[in-house]
Amino acid sequence: MMRSLTFLMALCASGFADAQSVIEQPTVPVAGFAMDLVAGAYIAPTPASGAAQSWDFSDVAGSTVGLQQVLPASTSSLAPEFEGAEWVNSNGDQLTFWRWENGGMSIVGNANAASLVTIPFDDSLIQWTYPLSYGDVHEDTFVCEDTLFSLPYSLQGELTSEVDAFGSIALPNGVSLSDALRIHYVQSYTEAYDGDTAVWVLTQDMYVVQDTLLPVFFQEQLVVTDAAGNVLVEADDVAWYDNTVVAVPETAEADLKRAYPNPVDAGRGVRWPLRPGQDWQVMDLEGRILVEGRCGAEGEVRLDTSDWPSMVLLVPVSPSGSTGNGVQRLMVKGG
Known part of the structure; x- marks a missing residue:
């Protein structure tokens, strides 16, 4: 994933660097916000390139599958389990606690609001850092060793994110944006609980623009295998956010269709x-x-x-x- 000096010099000489954007760390509204999460059929990403691209997703159809909220961590009763958390992202019962740290969104752990299961990471996880520009590469690892319902639980994973393309993007909601960057993101982790093991590999190509906390569009593939490498689950889709509402009421909810009780x-x-x-x-x-x-x-x-x-x-x-x-x-x- 390391590029040669010759390649970088050729890229600068070509003049492409002048067309690329640099995305600064976004600002989150004080009271948070919410957006509909919309998903559709998978579309493979274009190849990585040092030349500007034009991504047209204006004719992609999808349906709303959930409500994504970003709220101050203090609004959640589980916040004390996640030391230093400033914000919480929620999609149904699934919660992610995070803070700004070293120029990036630093994830300190996950939780389930229905079961009250909390998984604080032993070391926070940063997905990428700002300012963000073409060619940036970031790697990180994350670990959790805990006990859930008196049984041993462990989570060990790693991620790599690389800004591998730039250009303009037309979204399914009719909005067109210039100066977008695409992040190729791969996160893999091994989850073990009471002797059972599953390996999760999530690959996402995410499109980010200035002044947006979350990607405006992403293509994703998920593969879950057992310890022997046998495939348990394969899934893929594209997704985007729509109908943003700033200053979310604490009572906002979505029809999440979660199985219950869990656990x-x-x-x-x-x-x-x-x-x-x-x-x-x-x-x-x-x-x-x-x-x-x-x-x-x-x-x-x-x-x-x-x-x-x-x-x-x-x-x-x-x-x-x-x-x-x-x-x-x-x-x-x-x-």
Whole structure:
């Protein structure tokens, strides 16, 4: 990923450097903000290039899948578990606590608002740093060793982000923006809980512009495997944000369709809201399908957790038969 001196000299001589933007650290509104998260079918990114590109996503269709909020960390009752956190990003029950540090968004840990599970990182994670310009490369690692419900839990991961392209972008909501940078971001981590292991690899190509905290568009692929490398889940999509509202009321909520309760005591039932006609699977971390079916007209699946292991994946299945978006972890206490 290191570029040669010859390449850099040639790039500067070509005059491309004059066309590139430098993106400074954005400012977050004091009371925070919220945006609809919209997702659509996956589109592969263009190759990396030192020449300006033009990305046209104006005809991409999608549907709202959640509400992304950025609020002061003090608005969450779980904030004391994350020392130094200034902000919390929430998408449904999933929370990410972070602060500005060394010119970057420094993630100090994650939590689940429904189960009250908190995962503070032993060392904060920085995804990239500002000012941001073409050719920037950033690497970081993150670790969490903890106990959840009296069982050992560990998370070990690494990430690489590289600004590999620049140009103009036309968004699905009709907005066109110049001076965009694209970040090629790869995050991989190994998660182990009570003897079960899963390896998660998330690859995202994210488009950022001046004065925006979150990317304006991203293309993403997720692959989850077991410890032996067998694929458990594959999913991909494109996504963007729309309908930004500044100064979010604390009561703002979204129809998140999360399975509940989570965690659940072994043997108890779980309710999983899904679209009528949606195919689904429940699998363990070794890829075995424990149960599968199709959601009925009532728009909810009721699951019996008897004899399930301590962690399973709830997986919606697309009409093509591939596992799709909306994968959830379900923790089974005493499983």
